[in-house]
Amino acid sequence: MPEAVIVEAVRTPIGKRNGSLADVHATSLSAIVLNELVRRTGIDPGDVDDVQWGCVSQVGDQSSNVGRFAVLAAGWPETVPAVTINRACGSSQQALDHAAFAVMSGQQELVVAGGVETMSRVPLGVARQTGEPYGPGPKQRYPDADFNQITGAQLIAERWGLSRAALDEYSTRSHALTAAAIDKGVFETQIVPVDVADGSFAIDEGLRRGTSVESLAKLKSVSGEDGWIHAGNSSQISDGAAALLVTTPEKAKALGLTPIVRYHSGAVSGADPKLVLTGPIPATEKILGRSGLSVDDIGAFEVNEAFASVVLAWLAETGADLDRVNPLGGAISVGHPLGASGAILMTRLINNMRDNGIRYGLQTMCEGGGTANATLVELLDA
Template identity: 60%
Template structure:
C-alpha cells in the first residue's frame, strides 16, 4: 500500500505586506520560484521528476492571476514538462495543496509532487479579487437570504466568537503578547534557521520574519482601538498581520524517497476538511480537529504540537477552550499574530514550521488547522519518522 511522506519543507521569511515591507516589490511568481528552487537544492531533486506542483493562492488577480503555480514553475527555470495547478480554499489554500499532493501520491497519480503557496499582499492587497472590475460580491441573493445578511465579515465573526466563549480583551491581548514572545525566542535560539531560505532583495538579504515585535505590554495593547465594533475586543494588535511570503514541501512515497536517498521528516497521517457556519466563519478548526482525531484514532493528548492559525486571538483561544489542548503545545514558536499571515502561503508556512519543530524536538504527532473564508477548515495530522 502506498503512503505519503514529506521529505522536506522550506519557506521564505515573512515580510510585512505593505509597500515598505522587506519583500515588497518582488513578483509573486519570483518569490514562489525562490522556494521551489531552494527545496530542490536542499534534497538534490531533479525537477523533471516532479509530476505536479499544487500551489495555493487566495487573491488570484493581477500579479497572482493566470494560475500562478504554473508561472512559478517557469520562473524557477524548471522544465516546461512540469505542470502546476493553483488552489483556492481561502486561508487554507496551501494546506489544501498538501492534502491534494498527498492524496495524489497515495492514489498513484503522482510519484513526486510539490505543494505550497504564496501571497504577496503588498502587491495584491486583500480583497483585490473581489473588487476586480467592480463585478460585485462572490455571493448572490440566495446566500444573503439564507443567512439573513448583506455580507460576511471575518472581524465581526471573531468578535462573535470572543463573546460566545467569554473571552476578554485582556485574555486576547495576553495571547497576542505570548505569540510575539514565543516567536522572538524562536528567532533568538535559531529555531527558524533550518526552515528559512533567505531572500535577496534590492535592499539586501532578508532572513528573518519581519513582523515580530518585542517589549509589548498589556498597557500598550490597551491603547489600540477596536477594529470592528466600537466596544469590541478585536484590534490590530491581537489579529494576524497582512504579509508577504511563500513556502513549499516535497511529497512522495516512503519507497520512492528511499530510492532517491531521501530521509523524510514525517508521514502524512490524517487529513480532513469541514464546513461550518459562514457567519461566525472562524470556528472551523474546532470541528476539523475533532474530525481528524476521530479518523486517526488519536486523542488530543497524543498530539505533541499544534499549529492553529492565529487569524484572530479569539480563534485560537476558542479552539483551545473547545479542545482542552495544552496551551504550551499551541504555536510553540509563535503564530500569525507575530509571524504574519500571507493568506495563500500560510498553510504551507504553518506546516513547514510544524515539521521542523517536530523533528527538532522529537515530537511524534503534530496537528495543524486553520479557519477559512466562507466557513471551512482543514486539519492535518503528521507523524514523525
C-alpha cells in the same frame, strides 16, 4: 495503499506589509522556494509529477494560474504542470492534502505542495472590488450575516466569553514566543533568504518586541466602538511563500532522501458562515476521530492565529494543552500571507517535531466562508 511522506520543507522569511518583500513578484517569490527544494534534495525538477500551489487573491500579479508561472519562473522544464488552489486561508494546506492524496492513490510519485501570497502587491479584498463575491443565494439564506472575518472574530469572543484582556494576553504570548524562537535561531534552517534591494532578507519581520497587554490596550477596536478586535490581536497582512516535497517512502529511498514525517490523516469541515472562523473545532474533532488519537496524543499543534479569539475558542472546545499550541508564536506576531500560510505552518510544525522528537503534530486553519482544514503528521523514527 502507498504512504505519503514529506522529505523537505522550506519557506521564505515572512515580510510585513510594504516591507522587505513588497517589490518581489509572486512568481519570483515562489520560484525561490521551488529552487531551494531542488537545491536541498538534489531532485531533477523534470521528475516532478505536479505542483499544487495555494493562492487566495488570484487577481493582478497572482492571476493566470500563478503556480504554473512560478514553475516557469523557476526555470523548471515546461513539462512540469502546476495548478493553483483556493480554499481561502487554507489554500496551501489543501495543496498539501492534494499532493498527499495523489501520492497515496498511486497516481503520482513526486509532488510539490506550497503556496504564495504577496499582500503588499495584491491587497486583501481586491477581488471584491470588481463584482459580488457571494451572490444573492447566501445572503438570502443568511440575511443577518456579512461573512466578514472581523465580525466573526468579535462574535466568537462574545460567544466564548473571551475578554479583550484575554485576547491581548494571548497575543502578547505570541510575540514573546516568536522573539525567543528567533533569538535561538529556531527558524534558520527552514528559511531560504531572499535577495532584496537592501541586501539579504532572512528573518521574519512582523515581530514587535516588547509587546505587552498594556501596549495593546492603547489600540483602537476594528470591530465596533465597543468591540475587542484590533490590529494587535489579529494576524498581520504579509508576504511570503513556502514549498514541501511529497513522495512515497520507496521513492524517497531511491532518491537518497530521508523522510521527515508521514502524512497520517487529513480532514476538512464546514461550520457557521456567520461566525466564519470556528471550522477548526469540528475539523480537529473529525481528524482525531478518524485517526484514533486523542488530543493528549498530539505533541504540537499549529492553529493559525488569524485572530486570538479563534485560537482561544479552539482551546476551550478541544481541551488541548496551551503549552503545545503554537509554541513558536504565530500569525499575530509574524504575519499571515494567506495562500502561503498553510505550507508555512507545516514547515514550522515538522521542523519543530524533528528538533524536539515530537511524534504527532496537528495543524488546522480557519478559512473564509466557515470551512477549515486539519492535517495530522507523524514523525518518522520518533
